[in-house]
Amino acid sequence: KQEVTQIPAALSVPEGENLVLNCSFTDSAIYNLQWFRQDPGKGLTSLLLIQSSQREQTSGRLNASLDKSSGRSTLYIAASQPGDSATYLCAVRRAPGNMLTFGGGTRLMVKP
Amino acid sequence: DAMVIQNPRYQVTQFGKPVTLSCSQTLNHNVMYWYQQKSSQAPKLLFHYYDKDFNNEADTPDNFQSRRPNTSFCFLDIRSPGLGDAAMYLCATSRSRGGDEQYFGPGTRLTVT
Numbered sequence: 001k002q003e004v005t006q007i008p009a010a011l012s013v014p015e016g017e018n019l020v021l022n023c024s025f026t027d028s029a030i031y032n033l034q035w036f037r038q039d040p041g042k043g044l045t046s047l048l049l050i051q052s053s054q055r056e057q058t059s060g061r062l063n064a065s066l067d068k069s070s071g072r073s074t075l076y077i078a079a080s081q082p083g084d085s086a087t088y089l090c091a092v093r094r095a096p097g098n099m100l101t102f103g104g105g106t107r108l109m110v111k112p
Numbered sequence: 113d114a115m116v117i118q119n120p121r122y123q124v125t126q127f128g129k130p131v132t133l134s135c136s137q138t139l140n141h142n143v144m145y146w147y148q149q150k151s152s153q154a155p156k157l158l159f160h161y162y163d164k165d166f167n168n169e170a171d172t173p174d175n176f177q178s179r180r181p182n183t184s185f186c187f188l189d190i191r192s193p194g195l196g197d198a199a200m201y202l203c204a205t206s207r208s209r210g211g212d213e214q215y216f217g218p219g220t221r222l223t224v225t
Binding site for chain 2: 004036051
């Protein structure tokens, strides 16, 4: 059974700092991985979808990398801003047609 | 803008009183999902529809049912809510089940008194 872990559970950084959020999964045979952002009391916003054949995806200040063999993905946020404060969730899909397995999330606070 | 809409955003119901949550989408996606998310936990998939084909997760309680009358709408029915059913309920869609990106609605926060 796939297990997805995100460490740390919470992170606080000063504004402007570059930071890395980690996601690890126990079964490296994944189809794709998706990073989401969730603001308090709100739904999930998709940030990046990275296919198993890809090494990374970029969107603005966000860069997601994937190392399938080691069962790891990282989300790099450059020049963090207070507006980046949210919970970041990663989720993996084992195969086409399978459902997403979510990690527990990392709660990020960026202090002005 | 194409989007996933959930109504109501906040719902209060009494213990044992049936409640229905609504989700609609303008994306014309084939797949619609319902997730339950309790405080500080990851979303947990309850079930999904692929077109009219209903797929229940093995550990979803019988208390939870769903209806999809057409492509645009999907409903979550909780027949007899218990205190443990208080949670955020998230609706999501994807174009297909093949591995496409999932798009989430804003969620409905359910309180059971």
